[in-house]
Every structure is written in structure tokens, then in C-alpha cells.
Amino acid sequence: MKQPRTKLSRLVADKTLKSGLSRRFNKEVAAYLLSQRRTTELDSVLRDVQADWAEAGYVEVLAASAHPLTATLITDIRQRVKGLYPSAKRIIVTEVFDPAVIGGVRLNLPNRQLDLTVQAKLNQFKQLTTSGKD
Amino acid sequence: MAKTDLSITELSADIRAAIAELKQRPEIESVGVVTRIGDGIAWIYGLSAAGYNEMLEIEGLGGRKITAFAFNLGEDEIGAVLLGEDIYVKAGAKVRLSGQVLEVPVGPELVGRVVDPLGKPLDGGPAIKAKQRSRVERPAPGVLDRKGVHEPLMTGIMAIDATVPIGRGQRELIIGDRQTGKTAIAVDTMVNQSRQKTGVINVYVAIGQKLSKIAALQARLKREGVMDQTIIVATGPSDPAALLYLAPYAGAAIGEYFRDNKQHALIIYDDLTKHAQAYRQMSLLLRRPPGREAYPGDVFYIHSRLLERAAKLSDKLGAGSLTALPIIETQAGDISAYIPTNVISITDGQIFLETNLFYQGIRPAISVGLSVSRVGGNAQSKSIKSVGGGLKLDLAQFRELAAFSQFSTDLDPETRQIIERGQRLTELLKQPQYSPYAIWEMYASLFAAGQGVFDIVPIEKVKAAEEALHRELKAKQPKLIETLNTGDKPTDAQNEAILKIAKAVAETYKETAKKVDKEQ
Numbered sequence: 091m092k093q094p095r096t097k098l099s100r101l102v103a104d105k106t107l108k109s110g111l112s113r114r115f116n117k118e119v120a121a122y123l124l125s126q127r128r129t130t131e132l133d134s135v136l137r138d139v140q141a142d143w144a145e146a147g148y149v150e151v152l153a154a155s156a157h158p159l160t161a162t163l164i165t166d167i168r169q170r171v172k173g174l175y176p177s178a179k180r181i182i183v184t185e186v187f188d189p190a191v192i193g194g195v196r197l198n199l200p201n202r203q204l205d206l207t208v209q210a211k212l213n214q215f216k217q218l219t220t221s222g223k224d
Numbered sequence: 225m226a227k228t229d230l231s232i233t234e235l236s237a238d239i240r241a242a243i244a245e246l247k248q249r250p251e252i253e254s255v256g257v258v259t260r261i262g263d264g265i266a267w268i269y270g271l272s273a274a275g276y277n278e279m280l281e282i283e284g285l286g287g288r289k290i291t292a293f294a295f296n297l298g299e300d301e302i303g304a305v306l307l308g309e310d311i312y313v314k315a316g317a318k319v320r321l322s323g324q325v326l327e328v329p330v331g332p333e334l335v336g337r338v339v340d341p342l343g344k345p346l347d348g349g350p351a352i353k354a355k356q357r358s359r360v361e362r363p364a365p366g367v368l369d370r371k372g373v374h375e376p377l378m379t380g381i382m383a384i385d386a387t388v389p390i391g392r393g394q395r396e397l398i399i400g401d402r403q404t405g406k407t408a409i410a411v412d413t414m415v416n417q418s419r420q421k422t423g424v425i426n427v428y429v430a431i432g433q434k435l436s437k438i439a440a441l442q443a444r445l446k447r448e449g450v451m452d453q454t455i456i457v458a459t460g461p462s463d464p465a466a467l468l469y470l471a472p473y474a475g476a477a478i479g480e481y482f483r484d485n486k487q488h489a490l491i492i493y494d495d496l497t498k499h500a501q502a503y504r505q506m507s508l509l510l511r512r513p514p515g516r517e518a519y520p521g522d523v524f525y526i527h528s529r530l531l532e533r534a535a536k537l538s539d540k541l542g543a544g545s546l547t548a549l550p551i552i553e554t555q556a557g558d559i560s561a562y563i564p565t566n567v568i569s570i571t572d573g574q575i576f577l578e579t580n581l582f583y584q585g586i587r588p589a590i591s592v593g594l595s596v597s598r599v600g601g602n603a604q605s606k607s608i609k610s611v612g613g614g615l616k617l618d619l620a621q622f623r624e625l626a627a628f629s630q631f632s633t634d635l636d637p638e639t640r641q642i643i644e645r646g647q648r649l650t651e652l653l654k655q656p657q658y659s660p661y662a663i664w665e666m667y668a669s670l671f672a673a674g675q676g677v678f679d680i681v682p683i684e685k686v687k688a689a690e691e692a693l694h695r696e697l698k699a700k701q702p703k704l705i706e707t708l709n710t711g712d713k714p715t716d717a718q719n720e721a722i723l724k725i726a727k728a729v730a731e732t733y734k735e736t737a738k739k740v741d742k743e744q
Contacts, residue, residue: 102235110229113238120242127273129243132236140232150232184233 095131098122099138106139107146141200147179152198154188154207159195167197174199256302256319258282264310264464265509266292268302268319277361279322280304284312292319293326293466296510303510305466307342325361328474329354330481335425338442338456341467341474346458347442358477360470364532371538373572376603376711377424377490377547380416380660381409383588383653386612386670387619388575388595391603392424392488392545393536397567399552399559400577404589406551408657409575410492411441413549416660417490418450424547425482426454427491429475432468432498435460448658468502476533479546483535486542491534495551496527500563517562527563528570559594573597587654592619605663605711611670615649622646641679648678651686664708665694671719672726680734689733696725 098119105115123129140150151171153159159167168181175181188196193208256270266282274280274294280302282290290313296303306313329343333354338347341360345352373391390396398406414426430438438458445451457475459467472493482489493499500523507520515521527550534548550571552564557579559568568574573596581589604612625642629635635643652673655661661669669690672678681689697705704718714722 106230106235111231111235111238113242116235116238117242117246120239120246123239124243124246127275132239132243136232136236136239139235143230143232148230150230152233182231184231 092126095128095134096138099135100142102135103139103142103146107143107148137201144175144178144200147175147177148182149175149178149180149199150182150184152184152186154186154191154196154198156187156189156191156193159183159185163195167195170204171197171199174202254321256280258313258315258317258319259301261310261313261315261317263509264306264466265506266304266306266310266313266319268304269300271302271319271321272300274302274321275325277325279324279326281320281322282306282313283318284308285314286312288312295506296512305469305506305510306464307466307470308464310464325359326470327357327359328477329356330358330478331356334455334478335453336451336455338438338458340463341457341459341470343474356481358481360473360477361529362477362480362533364529365535365537365541369535369538369541371536371543373536373599373603375488375536375545376600376605376608377413377488378416378420378422378605378660378663379409379413380419380662381412381588381655382661382666382669383590383592383655384409384575385604385608385661385666386653387592387616388573388590388597389600389604389608389612390547390549390573390597391536391600392547393534394573394597394599394603395531395534395548395550395571396597396600397550397552397571397574398577399554399564399568399574400589401554401557401579404577404579404582405587405657406553406577407441407494409577409588410494410549410551411445412657412660413490414445414454414492415448415450415658418448418453419660420662423488424453425479425487425489426450427457427475427479427489428454429457429472429491429493431459431471431493431495432461432463432502433458433494444658465502465505468499469506472496472499472530476530476546480533483537483544483546484542486544488545488547490547490549493530493548493550495553496567497551497553497563500527519562523563524566524570527567531567531570572599585654586650587656590653592616593623606713607663607667607708607711608670610713611667611674614674615670618642619646619649622649644679645673645676647683648681648686649673651683652678652690654687662705662709663711664697664705667708667714668693668697668722668726671722672730675723675726677723677726677730681730682733685733689729692729692732693726696729697722700725 149171153167164183167183171181172178191207191209194206196207197204254271254273256268258266259269260267276297278294280292280294282292284290290306290308292304292306294302295305329352331354333352337345340346373393375392377390377392378385398409400406417424417426445454455478457471459471475491479489479491503526504519512520531548534546536545537543550567552567554564576591576594577589578591621642625639629643652669678686701721704721
């Protein structure tokens with residue numbers, strides 16, 4: 091019987107929130123996805139898990155930037171995220187190095203994104219000046 | 225109480241590593257059993273985890289492994305189409321899942337070879353050691369991955385390049401009754417790519433063609449030096465319907481390799497009528513409900529998803545292209561039958577060949593009235609566009625007036641002039657097989673004809689006069705030829721030079737004609 095993706099995500103979120111990351115449990119999830127031929131759904135499952143964690147007050151934000159983040163910037167990010175998730179008990183900022191963003195930072199939150207990068211500004215400028223044409 | 229050491233990146237990496245590790249381990253296989261077999265179709269019980277189009281391995285007699293692919297997925301039964309001989313499979317045979325969908329080898333290693341739809345060589349040459357493999361069924365590029373068709377794909381056939389031009393990335397249907405020269409047009413286009421050194425790779429997909437015909441074609445292409453940039457995907461009439469069905473998709477996958485690697489490829493599907501018939505056979509044997517002309521409901525989709533893979537890619541993706549020339553055979557010129565109308569609506573135009581014209585000696589027997597190119601105009605070179613613009617209209621007017629003139633002896637000078645010009649144009653557009661024209665040859669002929677130079681030449685000598693014009697130009701104006709071959713619109717001075725030579729040539733043929741008249 092095929093289980094819905096949301097049900098699977100909820101199970102992973104509940105289990106990890108209760109007992110933390112466990113290698114054995116992760117293997118079980120991997121085996122289930124393989125046996126059901128649903129490995130391609132892993133990204134969606136993880137996104138749902140991230141959203142479930144946020145609901146439980148555990149917000150992880152992936153900050154993509156071309157340069158290392160300063161302590162001030164990390165504090166700023168935390169404040170912004172706190173504004174978005176007032177009930178957040180813990181906010182973790184994970185840095186992701188991405189040279190394509192050129193400058194600034196892109197915050198990837200569960201099902202949300204805050205793009206403050208130079209790349210995004212340039213794209214916006216291109217849209218305004220050439221109506222999106224190359 | 226929530227743990228504080230949670231990280232989505234860590235969780236993701238952990239699960240991915242576990243998946244990779246588990247994939248390495250031998251696992252318990254799920255096995256199915258053949259319950260019924262016949263006509264290249266096997267019904268299999270079990271294997272509920274099989275995917276659509278997944279390859280299955282059937283244990284045949286004498287330890288043979290027969291490949292099939294899952295085509296009908298029922299609740300308790302799978303209908304699979306065999307890619308090998310069904311005489312080696314008996315009811316009760318074990319079936320295993322391969323976990324893979326159909327793939328073919330792709331890449332430059334295939335150039336110059338004749339292969340079957342599974343990539344196995346048929347030319348007696350060594351096994352193909354391609355570095356890459358590609359799925360037979362792949363989605364077509366999306367809207368943003370494409371660019372408008374703007375570069376010409378010259379066929380070397382004056383009637384086509386002037387009136388129904390084809391662009392790189394276009395789908396142009398070649399349609400007509402049997403024995404009207406459909407394959408000849410496709411083959412000439414391949415020959416022209418070699419003669420004009422365009423670098424376009426040809427992929428010729430023979431669907432249920434006589435093997436003797438394919439062998440003769442290969443020999444001819446070899447003689448013409450075209451095989452060095454050609455791949456033939458061949459299936460014969462005695463091959464299982466599944467192979468005939470797969471051939472065009474395999475050919476498309478082979479052509480896509482060049483398209484996706486910044487190159488240009490031309491693919492010829494000869495022909496899609498036989499492809500539809502093979503699919504109808506498979507569908508009826510799989511007990512799918514028949515529709516119009518007994519074809520299944522999704523016969524349109526099999527052709528649309530195939531032809532949509534021909535595309536001109538955007539600059540971002542390397543600007544490669546795959547041009548498709550599908551061929552459809554009609555019965556008694558009926559283009560309103562099911563498959564012809566389907567493919568006409570999918571393609572970007574059609575070249576319609578008429579039996580009557582063929583037997584009147586007008587070859588290629590292209591019906592100018594019914595042929596059309598919907599996007600090729602943007603791709604036509606400027607020089608040919610400047611002389612070919614009015615050609616279609618002139619010919620259409622001529623055909624109309626020629627029909628009326630049969631009933632009347634007294635014609636006004638204007639009508640007579642249109643008929644005389646039309647007769648000469650028709651003569652000029654006749655072209656023997658394997659002799660494609662370069663751009664300069666087409667331009668010179670059409671320009672001279674458009675200026676009325678050949679009006680003084682007797683009809684039966686028009687072709688000879690045209691050849692003389694080409695000879696003279698080649699001898700006297702080699703630089704002008706080079707300029708014309710770029711496809712740019714010639715200057716007034718260049719046109720003047722062509723006209724001068726053309727008039728001199730026409731005069732000699734006019735005089736010869738008078739002398740003959742006097743002798744008679």
C-alpha cells in the first residue's frame with residue numbers, strides 16, 4: 091500500500107524531533123524509498139520535514155552566499171527569521187557557498203525564500219530594461 | 225522535547241548515502257511468470273512493481289534471454305512486447321525486472337554505421353563501443369529551451385529550396401502515394417549535406433523497409449561519400465512490430481545527441497505510416513480499444529511526441545538543431561485519411577508529391593499548390609528569397625491558366641506569356657536524382673528565368689541552356705559564385721553580370737533552335 095508523501099514526511103519529522111538524527115532510522119527511510127521506487131521524492135520529503143520542524147519551533151535556514159557570513163549578518167538573519175516565525179524556539183543558520191549569487195545572501199526557509207542577492211537584483215534589472223529578452 | 229542537533233543538510237546527506245549503499249547490495253528479486261504468449265506479446269502474472277516501458281528479461285528456451293518491455297500495466301497482469309523471437313518463450317517462463325527503461329548507444333561512434341533500434345550493428349562491422357547511452361523515450365525540449373527556426377537546411381532541390389524552404393529545427397512532412405519519389409527527396413537532402421559540406425549529420429530511420437532497399441541505399445550513399453556523415457537505423461518487414469515501433473524513437477535519441485552537443489542533425493523517418501501500422505498491431509494484440517481505421521486512441525500522441533523532439537535549441541543550450549523529415553504514404557492521393565491529417569497537423573509544413581506529375585516526367589513531382597512550409601520562410605537565404613518569392617505564384621497562375629487554355633485556341637498575349645513562362649519554369653524545376661544544386665546554381669537559374677531570359681529558348685532546350693549557363697558562370701565568374709554561395713542578396717552589378725552571361729547563352733540556344741527549324 092503506497093503511503094502519501096505527507097504522511098511519510100510527518101513520520102520522519104516526528105521521529106527526528108523526538109529522538110534526533112539516527113543513522114539506523116535514516117537507513118530505514120532509505121530502504122523504504124528504494125523498495126517503493128520513490129527515491130526521486132526524497133527532495134520533496136525533506137522540504138516537508140523542514141516545514142514540520144519549523145512548525146514545531148525548530149527553524150533551519152539555509153543561507154546561500156558567495157562569501158563567508160559575518161557574525162553581524164548571522165544575527166541579522168536570525169532576527170529576520172524570528173520575524174517570519176515568531177514562535178520559533180531555535181533558529182539554525184546553515185551556510186551554503188554559492189558563487190553564482192555574486193553578492194548578498196539568499197535565505198531558503200521551509201517553503202519560503204528571501205532573495206537579497208546581487209544575482210536577483212541583476213535579473214530584476216534585466217527584466218525591467220529588456221522585458222526579459224536576452 | 226525537540227533535539228537541538230537537527231540539520232536538514234545532514235539528514236539529506238545521510239539518507240542519500242544510505243540509498244547509495246543499499247543499491248550496491250544484492251536484493252531479493254521479484255519474479256513474474258508468463259501466462260500467455262503469441263504474436264510478439266507476452267502476458268505476465270506478478271511483477272506488480274514494473275514500471276511503464278521498463279525492460280523485462282524473459283527466460284527463454286535453451287537458456288536464451290529474451291528482452292521485452294512492459295506496455296500494459298494491469299492490476300494483476302502485465303502485457304509486454306517482445307523485442308526478440310517469441311518462439312523461444314513458453315508459458316510458465318520466469319520474468320525478471322531490469323530496473324531500466326530502453327536505452328540506445330549514442331555518439332559519434334555510430335556515424336557511418338547501420339544499426340537496429342537497439343543499437344546493434346547490422347552492417348557486419350565491429351560492435352559499437354559508444355561512450356554514452358540515451359533513453360529511447362525522452363521528453364522534448366521546452367519552450368524556453370528553444371529558439372525560432374532561422375538557419376536554412378538546403379535540400380539542393382530547387383523546387384523545394386525556392387518554394388517550400390526548410391529551416392534547421394523544422395519538421396517538414398514528405399507526403400505522397402507509393403512510387404512518387406518521397407525517399408528520393410530525403411536521400412537527395414542527405415547527399416546535399418555532404419556536397420555542400422554543411423556538417424549536418426544525417427540519421428535515416430528505415431521503418432519496415434525491404435532490407436534489399438536499405439542495402440542498396442547504403443551502397444549508394446557510400447558511393448556518393450555521404451555515409452561518412454550518416455547513421456542508418458534499419459528495421460525490415462519481418463522484424464517484430466515492437467522494433468518497428470521503437471525505430472523512430474531510437475533514431476531521435478541518436479539525433480538528439482548531436483542536437484544537444486551544439487551540432488546540427490537531420491532525421492528522416494521513412495515512413496511513419498508503417499510506424500502507425502506497427503503500433504496498431506501492438507495495440508490490438510494488447511486488446512486496447514480500436515478507434516478510427518482501427519488505430520488506437522493515442523496514435524496522434526505517438527507521432528506528436530516523436531516529432532516534437534526535432535527542435536532548434538536556444539543559444540544557452542548551444543544552438544544545436546534536429547530537423548525532421550517524416551514521410552507518409554497516401555493511398556490514391558488521399559491526404560484526408562487519419563494518419564496523413566494527424567501528421568500534417570503536427571508538422572511545420574508538407575511537401576506533397578503527385579502521381580500525375582511523376583508520370584508526366586515532372587520530377588521531383590512536387591505539387592506547388594498543396595505544398596507549404598510554415599516556418600521555412602524565416603530561414604530562407606536572402607538571395608533565394610529574392611528570386612523564389614514570386615515563383616510559387618507564377619507556377620500556380622500557370623497551372624490554372626494551362627487548364628483553361630486546353631479549351632481555347634485563341635489566347636490573349638498576356639495569358640500566352642504566363643503559360644510560356646510557366647512551361648519554362650516547370651522545365652527548369654525538373655531535377656535528376658543525386659544532383660543537388662548549390663545556392664549559386666539555383667540563384668542563377670531562377671534569376672535568369674525570372675528576368676525572362678529563357679523565354680526565347682525552346683522548352684525542350686531549357687535544361688540544356690541552364691546547364692550551359694552554369695558552365696559559363698563557373699568558368700567566367702568564379703568569384704561571383706563564391707559570393708552567391710554565402711546566400712546574401714546579390715548587388716545590382718552582380719545581377720547584371722549573371723544576366724549578361726544568361727542572355728548570351730539563351731541567344732545561342734535560340735539560334736540553334738531556328739537552324740533546326742530551317743532544316744526541317
